[in-house]
Amino acid sequence: MKKTFLLFVILSFFNANSQTLEEKIAAKACSCLEKSKEINEEIYRNCLTNSMAEVVLKDKDAKVREGINTVEGIKSLLQKSDETIAKTCSKFLPKAAEDKSDIYYSDSKNKEAQNSYTVAKDFMLAKNYKLAIEGLQLALKQDPNFVLALDDIAVCYRQLEDYDNAIKYYKKSLDIYPEGEYALMNIGVVYSLKSDYKTAIEYYEKLIKYQPNNAEGYFGAGKNYLQINNDEKALNDIFIAHRIYSADKSEYTKDTEMLMGAIYQKMVKENKEDIFKKIAAENNIAIE
Structure with missing residues (x-):
C-alpha cells in the first residue's frame, strides 16, 4: 500500500513538472479568463500575453527566455498557447468577430x-x-x-x-x-x-x-x-x-x-x- 502511494506521489510530481511551457501558460491564462464576467478579444489577449510573460520570467531555464528573444519565437509560443487554451478551456474563448475588411x-x-x-x-x-x-x-x-x-x-x-x-x-x-x-x-x-x-x-x-x-x-x-x-x-x-x-x-x-x-x-x-x-x-x- 505504501509503495503504491509513493509511486502515485512520484508520478503526480513527474506529471506536474513535465508540463510544456504552453500548457503552463494556458493553465494560467484559463485561470485569468475565469475571473472575467465577459470575455472579448482584448481581455483574452491580455490574459494570454500576461500569463506568457509571467511563466517565462519565472522559468529558471535560460533557454526558455532565449526562445522568445525573436519575433518568431514570441509568435510561435503565443500560437501554441492559444491552441492549448482552445483544447483545455474552450468555453473562455472570445466569440469570433466579423472580419472588418x-x-x-x-x-x-x-x-x-x-x-x-x-x-x-x-x-x-x-x-x-x-x-x-x-x-x-x-x-x-x-x-x-x-x-x-x-x-x-x-x-x-x-x-x-x-x-x-x-x-x-x-x-x-x-x-x-x-x-x-x-x-x-x-x-x-x-x-x-x-x-x-x-x-x-x-x-x-x-x-x-x-x-x-x-x-x-x-x-x-x-x-x-x-x-x-x-x-x-x-x-x-x-x-x-x-x-x-x-x-x-x-x-x-x-x-x-x-x-x-x-x-x-x-x-x-x-x-x-x-x-x-x-x-x-x-x-x-x-x-x-
Missing part, C-alpha cells in the same frame, strides 16, 4: 454611389485619373463613408503626383477604418515619395501592429529605416519580411534578398559584419 472593403449600399464608383473605376483602368476623381467625388458625395472610393481617389491623386491630396484621402479612409491595410500601406509609400521617411515608418508600424503576419509592413518599414541610416532596425524588419515572403513563396523574396545584400555590403564597410550575422541568427536566417 469584409465590412469596409465592400460595395456601397447606396446604389447611386456604387454606380458612380463603377464608372470611375473604368476611368482608372483607362488611366484617365482626372475623370476618375470626378466620378469618385460623386460617389463620396452620395456615400461619404465609402472606404473603397476614398482609397481609390487617393490612388488617383498619387498617380497625378498630387501627394498632399493623396495623403488627405488616405487619412479620411483611416478615420473610418484605422486598420485599413491598403490605406496604411499606400500612405507609407506616399510619405516615402515625399522623403518624409519617419512619418512613413509610423504608418508601416501601424500596419505591423494590426497585421503582424503581413510582410508589407516590415518591408516598407525596413526600406524607410534604411533611408534614415538605422541599418540594424532596417535589417531586422527586412529579415522578417523575407521569412514571411519565403513562407508564402512570393516573388518579393528577390527584393528582400537584394536589400539584404545591400545592407550587408554597407555594414561590412562599416565593420559591422558581426552585428549583421547576429541579427540574422536572431531571425533564423542562415548566412553562407
Whole structure:
C-alpha cells in the first residue's frame, strides 16, 4: 500500500513538472479568463500575453527566455498557447468577430454611389485619373463613408503626383477604418515619395501592429529605416519580411534578398559584419 502511494506521489510530481511551457501558460491564462464576467478579444489577449510573460520570467531555464528573444519565437509560443487554451478551456474563448475588411472593403449600399464608383473605376483602368476623381467625388458625395472610393481617389491623386491630396484621402479612409491595410500601406509609400521617411515608418508600424503576419509592413518599414541610416532596425524588419515572403513563396523574396545584400555590403564597410550575422541568427536566417 505504501509503495503504491509513493509511486502515485512520484508520478503526480513527474506529471506536474513535465508540463510544456504552453500548457503552463494556458493553465494560467484559463485561470485569468475565469475571473472575467465577459470575455472579448482584448481581455483574452491580455490574459494570454500576461500569463506568457509571467511563466517565462519565472522559468529558471535560460533557454526558455532565449526562445522568445525573436519575433518568431514570441509568435510561435503565443500560437501554441492559444491552441492549448482552445483544447483545455474552450468555453473562455472570445466569440469570433466579423472580419472588418469584409465590412469596409465592400460595395456601397447606396446604389447611386456604387454606380458612380463603377464608372470611375473604368476611368482608372483607362488611366484617365482626372475623370476618375470626378466620378469618385460623386460617389463620396452620395456615400461619404465609402472606404473603397476614398482609397481609390487617393490612388488617383498619387498617380497625378498630387501627394498632399493623396495623403488627405488616405487619412479620411483611416478615420473610418484605422486598420485599413491598403490605406496604411499606400500612405507609407506616399510619405516615402515625399522623403518624409519617419512619418512613413509610423504608418508601416501601424500596419505591423494590426497585421503582424503581413510582410508589407516590415518591408516598407525596413526600406524607410534604411533611408534614415538605422541599418540594424532596417535589417531586422527586412529579415522578417523575407521569412514571411519565403513562407508564402512570393516573388518579393528577390527584393528582400537584394536589400539584404545591400545592407550587408554597407555594414561590412562599416565593420559591422558581426552585428549583421547576429541579427540574422536572431531571425533564423542562415548566412553562407
